[in-house]
Amino acid sequence: MSIESFDEVKEYFEKNKEDETVKGYMKGFVSLDGVKSFLESDEAGKGYLQSYTDSKVSKGIESFKANSLSKLVDEEILKRSPSTDPMVLKLQAMQDEVDALKKEKERESLLNKGLSLANQKKIPADLIPYFLGETEESTISNLSSLEKSLQAYTQGLREQILAGGSHTPPAGGSNPTGLITQADWDKNKNDLDWYEKNKTKIFESKKQGLIK
Structure with a gap:
């Protein structure tokens, strides 16, 4: 077939x-x-x-x-390289932002505390930002050290002024215009701002025997 x-x-x-x-x-x-x-x-x-x-x-x-x-x-x-993961990068950026805000808030709180202490201790307010610590305790410690340093400095100036001589006050205990009275001195002598602003008057008042 x-x-x-x-x-x-x-x-x-x-x-x-x-x-x-x-x-x-x-x-x-x-x-x-x-x-x-x-x-x-x-x-x-x-x-x-x-x-x-x-x-x-x-x-x-x-x-x-x-x-x-x-x-x-x-x-x-x-x-x-974990940092190349988009989600990791996004989460890290968010965490960095939160940390920055937290740190800023903590510094603001420390600054307010420092300004309050400065007012109590008669420390110039514009010095406070330079003496803020990482914590409230370290800030208080820094300001206490600053206070002692300023007191020592002020005391040195005071002694220089007092060593400059004395003067018998005018009869009747009158106070020439613009000079410091004993009452003013007793009230403000520990106020550093006031002391710095009135050094010349303090010196002249001491010379004239208006303050002791």
Whole structure:
């Protein structure tokens, strides 16, 4: 019988599938050895095997890229350089802003405390920002040291003035215009601002015996 096409082959096998010769042939063709021989030796078989392998490998690579590669790359980048993660950078910026606001508020509180102490201790207010500490305790300590230093300085000036000489006050104990009276001296002598502003008058008042 002459067979002209693959369809005729199929039809032949279908019609003669019970034939022992056909059965034997079909069994030989679809056996493991037959399949291996077809895939390894036949050009069409080898082409099919390569195409099948490439397809499976390509699908595997695409699946890996879609499901795992991006995550692995992100994890490795984050491990090597955490600061490159946008969320980390955003959170860090927010934390820095909160820390800055907190520090500013704490400094404002310390400044108010320092100004209150300066008023009590008669310390010039414009010096306070330079003596603020990190805590209230350190600020109080700094201002106490400043107070002692200013008192020592003032005492030195006072002694210089008092050592400048004395003068017998005019009869009747009158006070020339603009000079310091004993009452003014007793009231304000520990006020550093007042003392600095009135040094010349204090010196002259001492010379005239108006203050002791």
